[in-house]
Amino acid sequence: MEPTDESFEALLRYMRDSRGFDFTGYKRTSLVRRVRHRMDHAGYDTFDQYLDVLQASSEEFSALFNTILINVSSFFRDPDAWDFVRTDVIPRLLAERGPDDPVRVWSAGCASGQEAYTLAILLAEALGPEAFRQRVKIYATDIDEGALTQARAASYDQKSVESVPPDLLSRYFEQLNGRYIFHKDLHRAVIFGRNDLVKDVPISRVDLLVCRNTLMYLNAEAQRNVLGRLHFALTAQGALFLGHAEMLLSHADGFTPLNLKHRVFRKAAGSHTGLERYDLAASMYDRHGDPPGLTTVRELAFRASPVAQLAVTGEDTVAMINQQAESIFGLSEDDIGRLLRDLEVSYRPVELHAYIEQAKVELRSARIPDVKWQRPGAETVWFEIHVNPLVDAENGLLGVSIVFFDVTATRALVDKVVQTNRQLEAAYEELQSTNEELQSTVEALQSTNEELQSTVEALQSTNDELDTINDTLRERSSELDHARTFLDSLVNSVHLGMVVVDREMRVVVWNRHCEDLWGLRSDETTDTVFTSLDMGLPLERIRPLIANAFVDSGQAGEVTVDAVNRRGRHTRIRVSCTAFRFAEGGVKGALLLMEELA
Incomplete structure (x- = not known):
């Protein structure tokens, strides 16, 4: 850490205010470590310097964002916990509902999708594929758009599915x-969307909520906020599945444990969180004071619109169809009140289900460009389809509007431009042929490099996650931390280079003055064989001193040697060595003191 945290907090505020990513609720210990990791990789020493770089480089911001968010995920991660979900949680959930009741599941912090598809597999096994397609919706959300793109593809290599x-x-x-591609028929029940657990509106009426290894990155205040949102999202007695390193340190009265070992909890009956303001069910409201006949005018205006348009409720029931939509898609007023999925327009000219669910979950519009429709006996038509959520004054979901813009004329112009470009490109075919051969060679090398980078990043991400768990354990051992801080301060206050090695010659203590002398940090030397360290101290004359310290007499020894310090300057070093004894007696190692002579 720098002498003050203000420069680091300024960096977090810039990321929040200018880029829309709020990490101010994350635990500072792990957050600083990850930012430092990226700064070291990019070659910057201070937070102020790095903030200047972030303000000028969007590529560096993307690299930092990916470093902070650990998108570690796998199928059936922690198999024993998932086995409990399969044998207890899911059967209990289904037994409490009717045979045709919908089942809503939320995978919060889904990363690249393995967790969401694991849920889909278990529910399909319990219900059967047909009932699964009819009843189940799995909402999978994350803050990382790159991870969501991978998740939507549902494509994994052999290692990922082991x-x-x-x-x-x-x-x-x-x-x-x-x-390995997840089955398309079941894939349709999994809807991916961006959701920031700290600030976005939660999904409601959820029967099973899986939020694993996400809360542990947040500080206590942010955890309380997120747990309140998760509590609101669950139905009465809905189940919450957390990661193995997470506990309900707040809102304990709102949940009762189903299995504490596997971190499965249930929403307590009659508990409240104060988040009723997020309730999207209370979305219908009455207008007062409308002039007589205004409703009729609105309906006639909708019916007469030259652009084909449908409106469906939050439960996917068709509420309105205008004349243009009836004419184009062969609909009628008799179709009002039917489920949209029962109509051909729901999947032809394009599958609308995923876009409608995305609009519901994210409460923002979706645009589907370049939709081609070849009607029998008619010319090809091109549409640009807009799917817009219909929300009330309280930001509650009323339904979804689907608008079909006919862009056939525009598409014809685009096709003409494309044809002209192709004619121009023909003149460069010979040059392109040579260039493509070179590019294929480069792409092959890049592909190999990307595979290696992916392996390294996965290892780094796993390592970072282990570090985070260790941070959590260290926070619960405050007395040990205080004692260690005192000892570190004592060791670093010695104005001599101080090293303690055990009987296997592995470094146990390496103080700050040693870092100044030899340019090696404590974390680079600890548990490393002392004689294998790459530094400018000749170790041939020091080994006898250490050997003498290990004998029963444990006599002290001293020697002065010529050395090269971390700045490359030749210097004289006086090295004294004595036995390192524990309180119960016996030589456990050797203590070396190094003094740089004038």
């Missing part, structure tokens, strides 16, 4: 070009 049991792998995945 944890999937072979019988489930064969039933729920298809192999294509060496990759």
